[in-house]
Amino acid sequence: MLDWDQATMMPEGGAAARAGQLSTLEVIRHEMLCSQEMADLLSLAEDDNQHLDEWQTANLVRMRRAWRNASALPADLVEALSKSASHCEVTWRSARARNDFAALAPELEGLLRLTREAASARAAVMGCSPYDALLDQFDSGASTESLDGLFGELEEFLPSFLPQVIEYQKSQPARIHPAGPFPIAAQRQVALGLMEDLGFDFSHGRLDVSHHPFSGGTPDDARITTRYSESEFIQGLMAVLHETGHASYECGLPRTWRNQPVGRARGMIIHESQSLIIEMQACRSRDFAHYLTPKLAAAFGADPAWTPGNLQRLFQHVEADLIRVHANEVTYPLHVLLRYRLERAMISGDLAIKDLPGAWNDGMDKLLGVTPPTDADGCMQDVHWAAGLFGYFPTYTLGALAAAQFYAAAMQALPELRQSLSKGDFRPLMGWLRENVHQWGCRFSGDELLRRATNAPLGTAAFKAHLKARYLPDQNGMNP
Amino acid sequence: MLDWDQATMMPEGGAAARAGQLSTLEVIRHEMLCSQEMADLLSLAEDDNQHLDEWQTANLVRMRRAWRNASALPADLVEALSKSASHCEVTWRSARARNDFAALAPELEGLLRLTREAASARAAVMGCSPYDALLDQFDSGASTESLDGLFGELEEFLPSFLPQVIEYQKSQPARIHPAGPFPIAAQRQVALGLMEDLGFDFSHGRLDVSHHPFSGGTPDDARITTRYSESEFIQGLMAVLHETGHASYECGLPRTWRNQPVGRARGMIIHESQSLIIEMQACRSRDFAHYLTPKLAAAFGADPAWTPGNLQRLFQHVEADLIRVHANEVTYPLHVLLRYRLERAMISGDLAIKDLPGAWNDGMDKLLGVTPPTDADGCMQDVHWAAGLFGYFPTYTLGALAAAQFYAAAMQALPELRQSLSKGDFRPLMGWLRENVHQWGCRFSGDELLRRATNAPLGTAAFKAHLKARYLPDQNGMNP
Numbered sequence: 036m037l038d039w040d041q042a043t044m045m046p047e048g049g050a051a052a053r054a055g056q057l058s059t060l061e062v063i064r065h066e067m068l069c070s071q072e073m074a075d076l077l078s079l080a081e082d083d084n085q086h087l088d089e090w091q092t093a094n095l096v097r098m099r100r101a102w103r104n105a106s107a108l109p110a111d112l113v114e115a116l117s118k119s120a121s122h123c124e125v126t127w128r129s130a131r132a133r134n135d136f137a138a139l140a141p142e143l144e145g146l147l148r149l150t151r152e153a154a155s156a157r158a159a160v161m162g163c164s165p166y167d168a169l170l171d172q173f174d175s176g177a178s179t180e181s182l183d184g185l186f187g188e189l190e191e192f193l194p195s196f197l198p199q200v201i202e203y204q205k206s207q208p209a210r211i212h213p214a215g216p217f218p219i220a221a222q223r224q225v226a227l228g229l230m231e232d233l234g235f236d237f238s239h240g241r242l243d244v245s246h247h248p249f250s251g252g253t254p255d256d257a258r259i260t261t262r263y264s265e266s267e268f269i270q271g272l273m274a275v276l277h278e279t280g281h282a283s284y285e286c287g288l289p290r291t292w293r294n295q296p297v298g299r300a301r302g303m304i305i306h307e308s309q310s311l312i313i314e315m316q317a318c319r320s321r322d323f324a325h326y327l328t329p330k331l332a333a334a335f336g337a338d339p340a341w342t343p344g345n346l347q348r349l350f351q352h353v354e355a356d357l358i359r360v361h362a363n364e365v366t367y368p369l370h371v372l373l374r375y376r377l378e379r380a381m382i383s384g385d386l387a388i389k390d391l392p393g394a395w396n397d398g399m400d401k402l403l404g405v406t407p408p409t410d411a412d413g414c415m416q417d418v419h420w421a422a423g424l425f426g427y428f429p430t431y432t433l434g435a436l437a438a439a440q441f442y443a444a445a446m447q448a449l450p451e452l453r454q455s456l457s458k459g460d461f462r463p464l465m466g467w468l469r470e471n472v473h474q475w476g477c478r479f480s481g482d483e484l485l486r487r488a489t490n491a492p493l494g495t496a497a498f499k500a501h502l503k504a505r506y507l508p509d510q511n512g513m514n515p
Numbered sequence: 516m517l518d519w520d521q522a523t524m525m526p527e528g529g530a531a532a533r534a535g536q537l538s539t540l541e542v543i544r545h546e547m548l549c550s551q552e553m554a555d556l557l558s559l560a561e562d563d564n565q566h567l568d569e570w571q572t573a574n575l576v577r578m579r580r581a582w583r584n585a586s587a588l589p590a591d592l593v594e595a596l597s598k599s600a601s602h603c604e605v606t607w608r609s610a611r612a613r614n615d616f617a618a619l620a621p622e623l624e625g626l627l628r629l630t631r632e633a634a635s636a637r638a639a640v641m642g643c644s645p646y647d648a649l650l651d652q653f654d655s656g657a658s659t660e661s662l663d664g665l666f667g668e669l670e671e672f673l674p675s676f677l678p679q680v681i682e683y684q685k686s687q688p689a690r691i692h693p694a695g696p697f698p699i700a701a702q703r704q705v706a707l708g709l710m711e712d713l714g715f716d717f718s719h720g721r722l723d724v725s726h727h728p729f730s731g732g733t734p735d736d737a738r739i740t741t742r743y744s745e746s747e748f749i750q751g752l753m754a755v756l757h758e759t760g761h762a763s764y765e766c767g768l769p770r771t772w773r774n775q776p777v778g779r780a781r782g783m784i785i786h787e788s789q790s791l792i793i794e795m796q797a798c799r800s801r802d803f804a805h806y807l808t809p810k811l812a813a814a815f816g817a818d819p820a821w822t823p824g825n826l827q828r829l830f831q832h833v834e835a836d837l838i839r840v841h842a843n844e845v846t847y848p849l850h851v852l853l854r855y856r857l858e859r860a861m862i863s864g865d866l867a868i869k870d871l872p873g874a875w876n877d878g879m880d881k882l883l884g885v886t887p888p889t890d891a892d893g894c895m896q897d898v899h900w901a902a903g904l905f906g907y908f909p910t911y912t913l914g915a916l917a918a919a920q921f922y923a924a925a926m927q928a929l930p931e932l933r934q935s936l937s938k939g940d941f942r943p944l945m946g947w948l949r950e951n952v953h954q955w956g957c958r959f960s961g962d963e964l965l966r967r968a969t970n971a972p973l974g975t976a977a978f979k980a981h982l983k984a985r986y987l988p989d990q991n992g993m994n995p
Contacts, residue, residue: 036520048719049736239528256529
């Protein structure tokens with residue numbers, strides 16, 4: 036709630052005090068978790084586990100994991116990391132604004148050093164590589180081994196697929212951009228209506244505005260945000276749909292296990308899959324464009340852009356882009372692949388901060404065929420590293436793979452799915468997600484969850500099939 | 516911040532989870548404060564205090580007090596009290612709406628029993644009476660002995676003063692009520708402008724809406740609220756001025772001692788004095804009415820009500836009222852006196868809950884000459900007792916006495932004060948308050964603070980002189 040408030044409500048001058056409040060809570064949490072009493076209770080429960088049912092057992096495993104993650108790091112390293120990340124993020128904001136990588140580099144070097152130290156400490160306890168220990172923070176189950184396999188398959192497919200899509204789209208009718216302006220009150224009304232369609236319960240949640248959209252709060256009080264521009268409505272709208280997907284997951288977590296570790300979301304991969312199912316799979320589809328077209332006309336007034344076909348072209352437009360957050364389904368994994376490789380090299384010590392801009396630009400050229408004109412549009416575009424988040428980026432793409440895989444299974448299980456989306460009826464899809472994903476919390480691993488719902492572990496097949504069908508329909512017979 | 520969010524932003528369905536969050540934090544706080552480590556550290560500091568300066572000494576006294584207050588109660592009583600108060604407050608809401616005292620009585624009896632138990636436990640540690648132990652929670656320094664003296668003087672004065680004022684006001688021009696409606700956006704604009712006049716720093720604070728106005732947040736991030744009605748603007752406006760007075764105190768607390776006990780506000784008596792100086796002493800005055808008149812005309816359009824004299828009559832209107840929160844400066848202490856007597860009798864065991872409605876109505880008749888038509892307008896009108904707040908009411912009136920006393924001293928020290936208010940310039944007044952009150956935090960007792968600023972301990976003389984001058988000007992030569 037303090038994070039939500041900071042991003043939505045807090046006056047600027049409250050920042051320093053808020054950083055202190057958050058770090059105080061973090062230290063108290065760390066101390067409680069690492070106390071001897073906690074260690075004794077966990078051992079006692081593990082020694083006397085013969086009467087635990089499967090949920091209780093899974094709960095105990097999550098507790099031990101939280102304890103292990105916390106107690107792997109000495110308190111002074113936790114504090115040093117938190118402070119370094121706070122300072123580095125502040126420096127990043129101004130350095131990016133001035134396109135001054137040299138100003139960021141020393142801070143980022145310090146933060147990387149602490150991050151490597153923490154990764155090694157975790158790795159020693161977990162018996163894995165330092166980078167795997169970082170991955171584990173965001174999703175237990177992700178590993179370099181599985182990532183290398185999945186990213187390898189994507190790298191074989193995407194760089195040649197991308198120019199085909201761009202070429203194909205040139206043969207299609209040109210996109211018509213609606214003239215606008217799009218009054219913010221009208222955008223908000225459309226967003227609220229779609230959230231209701233998605234089953235969002237406004238007695239247990241809110242929609243607000245922040246600089247970067249996010250989903251926060253708790254399962255009983257979900258707080259999502261978006262940002263509006265009067266000249267462009269798609270980004271704000273898609274952010275609402277994306278974040279509502281995240282919030283629906285949180286709200287569907289098992290009530291019986293509320294506030295228990297096993298009752299939490301499975302990890303960032305499954306979490307991202309839930310947002311991408313709603314935004315990418317369902318809402319950028321032709322079926323949903325049919326539902327949305329008259330709503331946009333009613334909200335913003337007549338415009339030749341309001342046809343289902345044109346909306347679909349706007350929602351599915353692909354180009355080789357520079358900026359991850361503006362990327363499309365086809366290029367997004369390449370943006371992530373670049374970051375995955377670079378951050379692995381930084382953690383292993385193979386890439387020094389001073390060499391990051393060059394390595395970034397080389398990678399962009401190789402993967403996407405574009406070269407950032409500035410570091411601000413290059414290796415400084417994301418806050419993640421400057422905020423100490425190493426090992427987070429891969430969850431975006433693994434989430435996209437999981438989304439395609441879940442969605443394909445839902446399509447198979449629900450023959451009426453496309454028809455229902457064209458009427459704005461999300462109940463069949465949401466019901467399937469509740470039953471197959473949300474209600475299980477952390478009861479199963481991500482792979483088990485996928486196997487139970489889709490009969491396969493996480494792979495690239497469904498994602499590639501989805502991209503082919505959507506973006507090269509002439510060869511693949513459909514354009515959902 | 517969670518309290519602020521609950522009152523301003525939280526969706527209804529978040530209430531149960533929020534109650535759990537707040538009580539979890541409360542229990543953690545209680546455990547940290549009562550730990551053996553804390554007791555040892557306090558003793559160590561007290562034994563080795565020869566190098567402490569006066570601020571540090573005062574800080575240590577506040578720490579010991581917080582420790583003593585917390586450790587006087589066993590954890591299970593803290594939890595039982597918190598739960599009983601939560602339930603009783605919920606019951607109160609519906610019982611008051613249905614005017615059903617019988618539905619409230621059993622819950623209130625249970626809560627009173629726990630409150631008496633806690634009061635006795637505190638009293639045993641503090642060496643005072645149970646009711647004094649309750650008073651001490653809200654303002655260390657308040658005692659039955661001093662309250663009996665002050666309320667005795669008020670009871671000698673007010674019941675005969677009140678009819679004189681009512682009689683006098685009948686001889687004055689009738690009040691003209693502005694026609695309205697008063698658009699909420701316009702009310703908010705006026706409020707924001709006045710907050711700026713008062714020096715409120717919007718980079719360190721916000722104005723929002725809640726059912727009951729309050730001042731919350733922190734000194735670096737002040738959150739005040741009001742509520743608006745389209746048909747009446749005075750209550751919402753005065754609430755903003757009142758809460759801005761509270762917030763100015765918080766924001767003026769000594770920065771060097773931020774987050775230390777001695778850097779906190781002195782207690783509820785001094786706190787209330789700061790809000791009443793702004794609302795009652797300064798802003799319901801004739802001088803301020805001069806400043807406000809053209810602003811209201813600009814905000815709400817022409818109306819014969821917009822003259823300084825009429826505004827002053829609206830702001831200073833006195834009648835024998837039933838409801839404390841709508842009371843005026845003259846009747847308010849009588850409302851408080853009634854509650855003070857009744858809660859003392861409840862805590863001592865002399866008044867049973869079942870006899871409360873009768874005792875209330877008798878007291879209202881005796882003190883104000885009115886009889887509540889219902890218990891909802893009588894002993895169920897305030898949330899305090901149902902929320903477990905016994906010993907809080909007296910701080911309202913002691914705050915009003917302190918406000919009059921501080922203000923008289925400020926008037927004497929600042930010959931330009933009235934002139935500056937008529938121009939909406941609060942800098943002289945606010946500067947005096949910063950210097951004489953805000954910057955001292957808890958360095959001095961309330962009485963010391965008053966003595967230093969006004970050369971006298973807390974008394975009724977300044978308050979009575981203020982009432983006479985404002986409400987019976989023909990006999991007293993002025994009507995500020």
